[in-house]
Amino acid sequence: MVVSSITATWFLILVAVVVLWLWKLVNWVWLRPKRMEKFLRAQGLQGNPYKLLIGDTREMYTVLVQAAKSQQSMTFLSDDKDMTPHITTFNHHIVQKFGKNSFFWEGPKPKVIIMDPEQIKEVFNKFQDFGKPKLSPIFKLLGTGLANLEGEKWKMHRKIINPAFHLEKLKVMLPIFFECCDDMISKWEVMLSSEEKCEVDVWPFLKNLTCDIISKTAFGSSYEEGKEIFELLKEQEGLIMRSQKVYIPGSWLLPTARNRRMKAIDSNIRGLLKGIINNREKAMKGGDVVKNDLLGILLESNHAEMLENRNKKSLAMSSQEVIEECNAFYLAGQETTAVLLVWTMVLLSRHPEWQARAREEVLHAFGNQKPDNNGLSHLKVVSMILYEVLRLYPPVVYFSRGTKNDVKLGDLSLPAGLQVSIPILLIHQDPDIWGDDATEFKPERFAEGVAKATKGQVSFFPFGWGPRVCIGQNFALLEAKLVLSLLLQRFSFQISPAYAHAPVTVFTLHPKHGAHIILQKL
Numbered sequence: 001m002v003v004s005s006i007t008a009t010w011f012l013i014l015v016a017v018v019v020l021w022l023w024k025l026v027n028w029v030w031l032r033p034k035r036m037e038k039f040l041r042a043q044g045l046q047g048n049p050y051k052l053l054i055g056d057t058r059e060m061y062t063v064l065v066q067a068a069k070s071q072q073s074m075t076f077l078s079d080d081k082d083m084t085p086h087i088t089t090f091n092h093h094i095v096q097k098f099g100k101n102s103f104f105w106e107g108p109k110p111k112v113i114i115m116d117p118e119q120i121k122e123v124f125n126k127f128q129d130f131g132k133p134k135l136s137p138i139f140k141l142l143g144t145g146l147a148n149l150e151g152e153k154w155k156m157h158r159k160i161i162n163p164a165f166h167l168e169k170l171k172v173m174l175p176i177f178f179e180c181c182d183d184m185i186s187k188w189e190v191m192l193s194s195e196e197k198c199e200v201d202v203w204p205f206l207k208n209l210t211c212d213i214i215s216k217t218a219f220g221s222s223y224e225e226g227k228e229i230f231e232l233l234k235e236q237e238g239l240i241m242r243s244q245k246v247y248i249p250g251s252w253l254l255p256t257a258r259n260r261r262m263k264a265i266d267s268n269i270r271g272l273l274k275g276i277i278n279n280r281e282k283a284m285k286g287g288d289v290v291k292n293d294l295l296g297i298l299l300e301s302n303h304a305e306m307l308e309n310r311n312k313k314s315l316a317m318s319s320q321e322v323i324e325e326c327n328a329f330y331l332a333g334q335e336t337t338a339v340l341l342v343w344t345m346v347l348l349s350r351h352p353e354w355q356a357r358a359r360e361e362v363l364h365a366f367g368n369q370k371p372d373n374n375g376l377s378h379l380k381v382v383s384m385i386l387y388e389v390l391r392l393y394p395p396v397v398y399f400s401r402g403t404k405n406d407v408k409l410g411d412l413s414l415p416a417g418l419q420v421s422i423p424i425l426l427i428h429q430d431p432d433i434w435g436d437d438a439t440e441f442k443p444e445r446f447a448e449g450v451a452k453a454t455k456g457q458v459s460f461f462p463f464g465w466g467p468r469v470c471i472g473q474n475f476a477l478l479e480a481k482l483v484l485s486l487l488l489q490r491f492s493f494q495i496s497p498a499y500a501h502a503p504v505t506v507f508t509l510h511p512k513h514g515a516h517i518i519l520q521k522l
Contacts, residue, residue, distance in 0.1 A: 046098035055105025082439040117457035124466030130401040145328025164297040180212040201514040210338040220293035343393040349495040359488040384443040390462035395508040
C-alpha cells in the first residue's frame with residue numbers, strides 16, 4: 001500500500017512536470033508571441049503576422065537571396081548608389097514594407113525597429129534599461145571586453161581603461177602610426193618604381209597596416225606576438241562566419257574539426273596574451289618604467305585601482321579580464337580603422353575633386369613634412385570627408401539592444417525582454433533627416449561640424465552615442481587622419497575598372513572583392 005502510494009506520488013509529480021514543461025513550450029512558441037504582437041500593434045507598430053516558431057525566417061531568406069542576386073549585377077562604382085538594400089537587407093525590406101514604426105520576427109521573438117532620433121537618444125542614455133544582447137558561446141571566442149559588459153563591471157572596466165585613450169596619451173603614439181604607414185608606403189613606391197601608374201588592391205595592405213599599428217601601440221616591444229594574435233583572430237573570424245551560415249543551436253558543442261580548431265585558436269590566443277601580460281607585470285614589479293603602450297597604461301591603471309581598493313578586489317580587473325580587454329581592443333581597433341580607410345580611399349578615388357581639396361589642405365598644413373598632432377587636429381576638409389565616409393559606410397551597420405525592464409520610449413511602452421534594432425545605416429541615410437541627396441557623397445554636410453549637420457539630433461553615431469560611446473573613437477580618427485594625410489602627400493589615386501562594389505558585413509563592413517585602386521606617385 002505504501003509502495004503504491006509512493007508510486008502514485010511520483011507519477012503525479014512527473015505529470016505535473018510534463019504539463020508545466022508543455023505549458024512553457026506552448027507559451028514560448030505561441031501564446032507569448034501572439035500577446036506581444038497584439039500589444040505592439042495596439043501602439044501603431046506594423047509587421048508580419050507571427051508564424052509558428054519560424055517567425056520571419058522564410059521571408060528573410062528569400063529577401064537575402066534576392067539581394068545577393070541583385071548585387072551580382074552591380075559591377076562598377078559608376079555613380080552614387082543606395083547600398084542600404086544590399087547591406088542592411090532585411091531591416092531595409094521591413095521598413096520599406098511597413099514604414100519606420102515596424103517590427104519583425106526572429107523566430108518567436110519580435111524585434112522593434114527604432115529610427116526616431118529622440119527615441120534613439122533615449123535608448124543610448126537609458127543604458128541601464130536597454131542592455132546588450134547576450135553573446136552566443138561561439139561569438140565569445142572573439143573577446144568579451146568592455147563593449148559587452150553591463151552594470152558595475154562595465155563602470156569599473158571603463159574607469160580603468162579610460163587613461164589609455166586620453167588624447168595626451170594618443171599623441172605619444174603618433175610616431176608609431178607614422179612608422180607603420182611609412183613601411184606600407186615604401187612597398188607601394190617599390191611597386192611604382194618602374195612605371196607611372198600601378199593597380200593595387202589596397203584592402204589587404206590597409207588591414208596589415210592597422211594590424212601593425214594596433215600591435216605596436218597595444219603591446220609595444222611585444223608586437224611580434226601581437227601580430228601572431230592578429231593572424232589567429234583573422235582565422236577565427238572566418239571560421240565563425242562560416243559556422244553561422246547554417247546555424248544549429250548547440251552545434252558549437254559537437255566535436256567537429258571546425259569546432260576543435262576554433263577552441264584551439266582560442267586557447268592559443270589566450271596563452272599568447274597571458275604570456276605578454278605576465279612578462280609585463282614581472283617587469284613592472286622589477287621596477288621597470290611602464291611604457292606608453294595601451295597594455296602598459298592599462299596595467300598601471302589597474303594596479304592603481306587595486307591599491308585604492310585593496311580591501312575590495314572586485315573593484316579591479318583580474319588577469320583573465322585583462323586578457324579579455326586586450327583581445328577585444330585588438331580586434332576592434334584593427335577592424336574599425338581599416339574599414340574607415342578603405343572606404344575613404346574608394347570614395348576619394350570616385351570623387352577626385354574632394355581628393356584634390358583634401359590634398360591641398362594637407363600640403364598647406366604640412367608640406368612634405370611629417371604630420372603633427374596640432375596640424376592634424378585642424379584639418380577641416382579631411383575631417384569632413386572622414387565623417388561623410390562614416391555616415392555612408394559605418395563600420396557597424398546596426399545595434400541591437402534588449403529591454404531589461406518595462407520601459408517607456410517616447411510614446412511607446414516596451415515590455416521587459418523585448419529586442420530593439422537600431423539600423424545605423426538606414427538612419428545615416430534617411431532622406432527625412434539628411435535630405436533627398438542622403439545616399440550621395442557630400443562632405444560639405446559637415447562643414448560646420450556634426451551638431452550642425454545633424455541639427456542637434458542623434459542621427460549620426462558610427463561609434464555609438466551617450467555614456468557608452470566607443471572608447472577608441474579618438475584613437476581611430478587620429479590614426480585615420482595621419483594615414484590619409486601621408487597617402488595624400490605621396491599619391492594620387494583613382495578607381496580601377498577591375499573594382500567591383502560589393503560592401504558586405506563581416507562583423508564590420510568590408511569590400512567583398514577588395515578595393516582595386518590605381519595609384520600614381522606625386
